[in-house]
Amino acid sequence: MENKNKIFFIIIGIVIGSAMMMFGMLIFQGNNNDELLNQQSGLSDEHNENDNLGGVIILSDSVITELGIKTDIVGPKLLQAHVDLTGEIVVDPDKLAHIVPRFAGIVKKVYKKIGDKVSKDEVVAVIESNESLVTYNVESSIDGVVLDLHMTPGEFIGDDEHVVTVVDLSTVWAELNIYQEELNNIKVGQNVDVFFDGVDITARAKIFYISPTVDVHTRTGKARVQLNNSKSIWKPGMFINAKVYTEIETVDQAVSLTAIHNFEGQKVVFVRDGLGFRAQPVTIGKTNTIYVQILTGLNIGQIYLSDGAFVIKSELLKESFGGDHGH
Known part of the structure; x- marks a missing residue:
């Protein structure tokens, strides 16, 4: 009877040991699959306990090239505000001529209309003096275009009226x-x-x-x-x-305007960290249409994402919402 009990406990031990070995192999295989999946996609994440803006997002060179992501280096830039x-x-006003007839009289001929080009001293109209009955020419005093015209043949024109306006444009x-x-x-x-x-x-x-x-x-x-x-x-x-x-001012540290992002209520720049990139909070200063001055948060010589950071931002947003990383 004693031998039967020993055999029974030996069999139980073998069964339990085999089950534990199979369970361990399944876990090991699952971990390998996750690593393989991350390597194939070129994207993975590492978490830093001291970083409250998410972990480091790994980007392979092939992914950077495929997505057209661009990097630059923090350094001095010329800012033109x-x-x-x-x-x-x-x-x-110095190119505008208001032409007034020398004498009052009757308009005999009008040679120009609004929009016509005229040259200096060119005849615009002919007027017959109301006193001497002698005709005289109304001439343009500048090169330009007839902007306004206030006379027609047969009309009486006073000697204080602006009959033609010529403008040089x-x-x-x-x-x-x-x-x-x-x-x-x-x-x-x-x-x-x-x-x-x-x-x-x-x-x-x-x-x-x-x-x-x-x-x-x-x-x-x-x-x-x-x-x-x-x-x-x-x-x-x-x-x-x-x-x-x-x-115009040269600032010590500046990044591309496209590198500044709003993330978790802060302005951040995605900077190189080992094999990946992370969100680095920054304080910005002066800006123009191309560059932004960096007051705090970055160092000269750091590599940052100048364009295409939406990939990393989306990954960090997944983390903040507890999403899966099926890359």
Whole structure:
């Protein structure tokens, strides 16, 4: 009987041992499968207990290439700050001629109409003097285009009437509206890019005048730039936009504007960490349309994602929601 009990306990031990070995093999195989899956996808995550913005997301070189992800290095950059303004194309008053007849009389002939080009000293109309009955020519005083015309044959014209207005539009002004808070930043001599929506045309000019007063109704000042208009692109009355470049400064640390992301209520840049990237909180300073100054959070020489960080951001968001990483 004693021998039978020994045999029984031996058999139980063998069964339990075999079961534990099989269970261990299944766990080991599962871990290997997870590692293999991560290696094949090129994406995995490592968690750092000291990092409250998620772990390190591993990106293989093949994934970086396939997704068009771009990297850059933190370093000094030239920042050119600008102010966005709106405005209007206006006629240069020095290029506008209001022509008045020398004597009152009857209009005998009109040679031009609105929109016609005229040259300096070209005859626009002929008037017969009301006193001497002698005819004389009404001539343009400048090269330009007939902007306005107030006479027809047979009409009586006084000697104090503006019968013809001629404008030279080879150059025009862009008159810009300066908001009160920007008045101290806008100065004569600053470069300005003038453009209008819907057309890929930009003109570069310099501010030559700033009004000494502010409009009491709009609370804006005026700045003027002169534009070359030899191709007749800029039409008086046209609404335009402008970028006034107010200052140029070299900052010690800057990254691409596209590298700044909002994540978990903070501004972050995704920086290289070993074989992967992690979200690094930063404090930003001055900015323009290309670069952003970094005040705290990064060091010169660090590699960061300048474009395409949406992949990493989506992975970290999965972590924050407890999602599976089936990469």
